[in-house]
């Protein structure tokens with residue numbers, strides 16, 4: 001899977017991509033990220049990417065020409081791609097959309113805005129607008145990294161243990177169960193005995209119960225289409 005990022009802060013993206021799961025996936029060649037510096041697609045001496053807003057008001061607006069020039073350059077390879085504009089006005093990103101991108105797209109082009117946003121006419125050149133949540137960031141770079149990270153995790157071979165993506169929160173429709181590692185006791189808090197019992201059936205049931213407990217507490221909205229078995233466990237918790 002390939003990602004292309006258009007930004008005025010390429011170093012922000014590149015730094016994150018060196019580390020952890022995504023860094024390893026890139027080194028293994030199972031994912032690829034190309035970062036484009038928007039200023040390389042300006043035509044003036046000062047490499048200017050923004051200007052005052054028509055109609056007045058505070059802040060600056062990003063001009064369309066550098067984005068247009070960059071997209072033309074990128075698209076000249078003729079490869080099909082989905083062009084995504086990161087903005088708080090977009091469709092809200094979720095694990096379901098991460099899966100959808102992983103299954104349906106080979107190349108995602110992520111456009112990062114800054115300042116008050118990008119000239120509205122950019123919309124003529126994008127396929128979809130995506131928001132990562134109901135808050136306003138200073139730019140699209142963090143949102144682009146959220147999308148890259150969550151989609152790369154889904155690629156077979158990206159995670160050390162193939163099962164771990166399946167175990168992630170939201171993959172099964174509810175939140176994750178608690179995890180523990182050594183020491184067995186810390187400041188008087190003990191690891192639950194069941195996790196030391198070696199009884200894998202009982203451990204699986206305990207994890208399911210705790211996942212449901214977490215979901216009930218923090219995200220009851222997720223507990224809609226439970227199986228009869230999960231419903232029974234949930235009822236025991238209430």
Ligand code: ADE
Pocket residue numbers: 086087088130131132133134135136137138139140143
């Ligand atoms: N740019 C600024 N805020 C954003 C958000 N919430 N999601 C995606 N891109 C953004």
